[in-house]
Amino acid sequence: MKQFEKNDNSFVCVWCKKRVPELKYSSRDHCTHCLASLHIDVNPGDRANECCGILFPIDVTISGKKGYIIQYKCSKCGKLHNNKSAQDDEFSTILKVMNKTYSPLDYKNEK
Ligand SMILES: [Zn+2]
Ligand SMILES: [Zn+2]
Numbered sequence: 001m002k003q004f005e006k007n008d009n010s011f012v013c014v015w016c017k018k019r020v021p022e023l024k025y026s027s028r029d030h031c032t033h034c035l036a037s038l039h040i041d042v043n044p045g046d047r048a049n050e051c052c053g054i055l056f057p058i059d060v061t062i063s064g065k066k067g068y069i070i071q072y073k074c075s076k077c078g079k080l081h082n083n084k085s086a087q088d089d090e091f092s093t094i095l096k097v098m099n100k101t102y103s104p105l106d107y108k109n110e111k
Contacts, residue, residue, distance in 0.1 A: 039076065
């Protein structure tokens with residue numbers, strides 16, 4: 001499976017196949033379109049996790065200082081993982097996660 005190229009490169013989302021541009025102010029860790037991420041970090045950016053399952057968002061919480069925090073669950077090992085939302089994440093997708101109407105299958109390969 002192709003992994004996300006980290007360290008702020010653009011990459012093609014492993015799930016929806018959309019090209020995700022680099023993030024200027026931080027390291028990109030998830031797709032701006034479908035929000036899918038990969039379970040490759042133990043701590044942000046370290047790539048120390050050998051799971052490599054796809055992380056899908058299950059909830060979004062609002063933290064005053066940090067903005068939106070996306071809670072992920074790994075589709076492979078079931079572990080929970082939190083990521084900070086990026087400024088250019090698609091807000092309609094974040095709203096779907098908040099409203100519990102998000103389904104990963106809605107985004108797969110842009111059908
Ligand atoms: Zn995607
Ligand atoms: Zn995992």
